[in-house]
Amino acid sequence: MHTKERETCCPTPRSSRRKSNVVECESCGLYGMCQVAGLEAPVPDLIDEIVGRREPVAIGQNVIAAGTPFGEIYAVKSGSFKTYLTLANGEQQIIDFYFPGELMGLEGLSEGTYPHMVEALEASSVCRLDFAKVNLLGERLGEFQQQLINALSKRTRQDQWVPLLMGAQNAEQRTATFLLSLSARFAEHELPSVRFKLPMSRHDIANYLGLAVETVSRMFQRFQSMELLEVHGRHVELRDIDALRVLAGLNNVNAT
Amino acid sequence: MHTKERETCCPTPRSSRRKSNVVECESCGLYGMCQVAGLEAPVPDLIDEIVGRREPVAIGQNVIAAGTPFGEIYAVKSGSFKTYLTLANGEQQIIDFYFPGELMGLEGLSEGTYPHMVEALEASSVCRLDFAKVNLLGERLGEFQQQLINALSKRTRQDQWVPLLMGAQNAEQRTATFLLSLSARFAEHELPSVRFKLPMSRHDIANYLGLAVETVSRMFQRFQSMELLEVHGRHVELRDIDALRVLAGLNNVNAT
DNA sequence: TGATTCAATTGATACACATCAAGGCCGTAG
DNA sequence: CTACGGCCTTGATGTGTATCAATTGAATCA
Numbered sequence: 317m318h319t320k321e322r323e324t325c326c327p328t329p330r331s332s333r334r335k336s337n338v339v340e341c342e343s344c345g346l347y348g349m350c351q352v353a354g355l356e357a358p359v360p361d362l363i364d365e366i367v368g369r370r371e372p373v374a375i376g377q378n379v380i381a382a383g384t385p386f387g388e389i390y391a392v393k394s395g396s397f398k399t400y401l402t403l404a405n406g407e408q409q410i411i412d413f414y415f416p417g418e419l420m421g422l423e424g425l426s427e428g429t430y431p432h433m434v435e436a437l438e439a440s441s442v443c444r445l446d447f448a449k450v451n452l453l454g455e456r457l458g459e460f461q462q463q464l465i466n467a468l469s470k471r472t473r474q475d476q477w478v479p480l481l482m483g484a485q486n487a488e489q490r491t492a493t494f495l496l497s498l499s500a501r502f503a504e505h506e507l508p509s510v511r512f513k514l515p516m517s518r519h520d521i522a523n524y525l526g527l528a529v530e531t532v533s534r535m536f537q538r539f540q541s542m543e544l545l546e547v548h549g550r551h552v553e554l555r556d557i558d559a560l561r562v563l564a565g566l567n568n569v570n571a572t
Numbered sequence: 573m574h575t576k577e578r579e580t581c582c583p584t585p586r587s588s589r590r591k592s593n594v595v596e597c598e599s600c601g602l603y604g605m606c607q608v609a610g611l612e613a614p615v616p617d618l619i620d621e622i623v624g625r626r627e628p629v630a631i632g633q634n635v636i637a638a639g640t641p642f643g644e645i646y647a648v649k650s651g652s653f654k655t656y657l658t659l660a661n662g663e664q665q666i667i668d669f670y671f672p673g674e675l676m677g678l679e680g681l682s683e684g685t686y687p688h689m690v691e692a693l694e695a696s697s698v699c700r701l702d703f704a705k706v707n708l709l710g711e712r713l714g715e716f717q718q719q720l721i722n723a724l725s726k727r728t729r730q731d732q733w734v735p736l737l738m739g740a741q742n743a744e745q746r747t748a749t750f751l752l753s754l755s756a757r758f759a760e761h762e763l764p765s766v767r768f769k770l771p772m773s774r775h776d777i778a779n780y781l782g783l784a785v786e787t788v789s790r791m792f793q794r795f796q797s798m799e800l801l802e803v804h805g806r807h808v809e810l811r812d813i814d815a816l817r818v819l820a821g822l823n824n825v826n827a828t
Numbered sequence: 829t830g831a832t833t834c835a836a837t838t839g840a841t842a843c844a845c846a847t848c849a850a851g852g853c854c855g856t857a858g
Numbered sequence: 859c860t861a862c863g864g865c866c867t868t869g870a871t872g873t874g875t876a877t878c879a880a881t882t883g884a885a886t887c888a
Contacts, residue, residue: 401736403821411735423732426725431732461717468724469682476679476687478734479667480657483782485846487875518836526739528876533837549836549884565659741876743845774866784846789867805854805866 338394338441339416343505345470346391346419346443348463352456353445365452368444373436379420380434386424388446392416395440396515399432410524412478413437413516415498417505419467437515474501480566481525490525491535492564495545499554510557514550594650594697595672599761601726602647602675602699604719608712609701621708624700629692635676636690642680644702648672651696652771655688666780668734669693669772671754673761675723693771730757736822737781746781747791748820751801755810766813770806 341347346367354363370393373379379390379397392414399420400408411432414420420442424430453460477497484490503509514521522529536547544560546553554560597603602623610619626649629635635646635653648670655676656664667688670676676698680686709716733753740746759765770777778785792803800816802809810816 401732401822404818405821409736409739411732422725423729426722426729431729458714458717461714461721465717465720465724466682468721468728469678471728472724472731473679473682473687475728475731475734476657476667478731478738479780480665482734482738483665483779485782523739524735526741529835530837530877531875534875537837562660565661566657785865786847786867787845790845793867 337416337507339392339505339507343417344391344393344443345417345467346389346445348466349445349460350443352460352463353450353453356456359452362452366446366449368446370441371444373440373442375436375438375440377436378433379436379442380424380430380432382432383429386421386428386430387448388444389419389421389425390434390442390444392418392420393441393443396437397434397440398437398516398520399434401432408433408523410520413498413520413524415501415505416507418474418501419471422468422471425468437520480564484565487525487527487531487535488538489564490527491532492539492544492560493566494521494525495552495554496557496560496564496566499557509554511551511553514552593672593763595648595761595763599673600647600649600699601673601723602645602701604722605701605716606699608716608719609706609709612712618708622702622705624702626697627700629696629698631692631694631696633692634689635692635698636680636686636688638688639685642677642684642686643704644700645675645677645681646690646698646700648674648676649697649699652693653690653696654693654772654776655690657688664689664779666776669754669780671757671761672763674730674757675727678724678727681724693776736820740821743781743783743787743791744794745820746783747788748795748800748816749822750777750781751795751808751810752813752816752820752822755813765810767807767809770808 341350344350350363350367353366354361359365373395380399382401394416396416397414397420399411399414401411403409414434420434421430423432425447450457450460477493477500481490481493481497484493498512498514499509502512516524518529518532521527522532525532536545539545539560540547542559544554544556544563546555597606600606606619606623609622610617629651636655638657650672652672653670653676655667655670657667659665670690676690677686679688681703706713706716733749733756737746737749737753740749754768754770755765758768772780774785774788777783778788781788792801795801795816796803798815800810800812800819802811
């Protein structure tokens with residue numbers, strides 16, 4: 317039974333994780349729901365009906381388009397994504413980034429349409445959960461709902477980083493907080509959280525943080541000269557996380 | 573049956589709403605769950621076990637303390653609240669504000685403890701839903717879960733204002749966006765959304781927006797001189813919402 | 829390999845906002 | 859009514875960051 321789970325849900329063996337940064341199913345936000353739909357479902361291989369597994373997504377491709385009717389949620393299996401709104405001036409306002417193990421599309425659940433675009437920052441893969449077919453679960457629907465509640469609740473808590481970024485008075489604090497939030501989110505899904513590659517451009521970071529591109533660049537250089545981290549393009553290594561936390565002003569804050 | 577609902581859940585008649593800005597139950601985020609727990613519950617008046625109704629909260633009083641174990645969620649019935657974290661320097665970082673009809677405490681659901689403080693900004697009242705007793709609902713638990721999912725999903729969408737605030741380049745855009753977000757949140761629960769009283773101090777607004785108190789004050793005066801609104805202390809009247817939206821840069825954004 | 833293009837860095841200047849400081853406007857209490 | 863204290867406003871100055879401009883670096887493709 318356990319081997320079957322690996323087969324159906326996790327085609328990628330653990331050994332290959334470090335190469336491509338693919339999350340294990342056990343660390344995936346969809347895991348609970350995926351399990352309910354697949355493991356002991358009334359209809360065998362019901363999981364094939366409800367969960368689409370490891371669909372590849374090309375860089376720049378939109379997984380979700382703003383305004384389209386809600387129908388499914390996605391779990392990032394590998395790669396990364398950004399979500400954004402298109403503003404009046406035509407510019408895009410980046411809302412958030414998504415990394416392996418995290419769920420995308422939950423925002424569309426209540427209103428029936430997705431509120432923003434979701435675009436792949438690199439070659440990625442996702443698992444898809446089809447909401448139109450969850451009633452096939454029958455009496456296990458309640459169990460599924462419980463998993464969904466967990467996922468939604470986790471999501472609300474994850475958002476607590478954003479106000480910290482908001483409240484940061486200067487660019488230094490913002491950039492430090494941003495890096496720490498990335499590291500924390502990676503760590504939560506057992507991905508490398510000290511040495512990692514930034515999947516998004518400086519432009520995206522600046523947009524997200526409400527700063528100028530040049531300022532973001534300067535902050536990275538400043539941190540490097542302070543020996544808090546090392547940057548080579550998009551490759552980052554955090555060298556003194558505690559100092560970064562102090563600098564960010566959230567030394568005693570236990571954010572996710 | 574309908575009259576009973578009014579009795580148990582909504583002691584305040586509609587006519588008194590405009591005076592005290594109490595939300596009707598129909599517009600309360602807890603309504604669905606409250607209904608499940610009360611109206612046709614297997615045990616009569618089960619609602620008394622699970623839902624505490626209209627408990628008064630004094631100004632400055634903490635409804636939820638950071639770090640305490642999760643046990644219940646609260647709906648704002650009247651008044652308003654702020655949530656905040658305490659930072660390393662002892663200062664507080666305001667996370668969000670809550671207004672009538674909105675739910676507080678959902679962030680504690682996944683981790684088992686509440687992540688931040690929730691404090692009343694004025695004399696307020698709340699309804700309380702006791703999670704430890706929801707299993708008393710028996711077979712109606714699934715229905716309850718569905719309501720909870722709706723509430724959580726709505727919450728994730730509500731948070732979409734925050735990134736817009738984040739992305740705002742200057743104080744003008746931030747302040748305009750803030751006022752529009754308040755107005756939209758009031759409107760969603762059928763509260764006055766054009767003329768209203770700001771329940772929070774300039775200090776709290778500045779903290780939330782990451783600006784200086786003086787800057788917030790100056791922006792209000794600027795908007796007044798542009799005839800976009802009228803301010804008298806904490807009393808605000810929006811005079812040209814469309815112009816405010818243009819100024820905020822989210823003319824075509826359909827944020828909640 | 830070298831050409832092309834976009835991303836990222838680095839520097840110089842201007843301006844928006846934080847900061848410091850003082851005054852006015854409430855509320856509440858004596 | 860007057861006096862106090864907090865909150866809000868208004869003004870002057872310095873600084874942090876946006877902006878403009880140019881250079882370097884790193885991918886992609888011929």
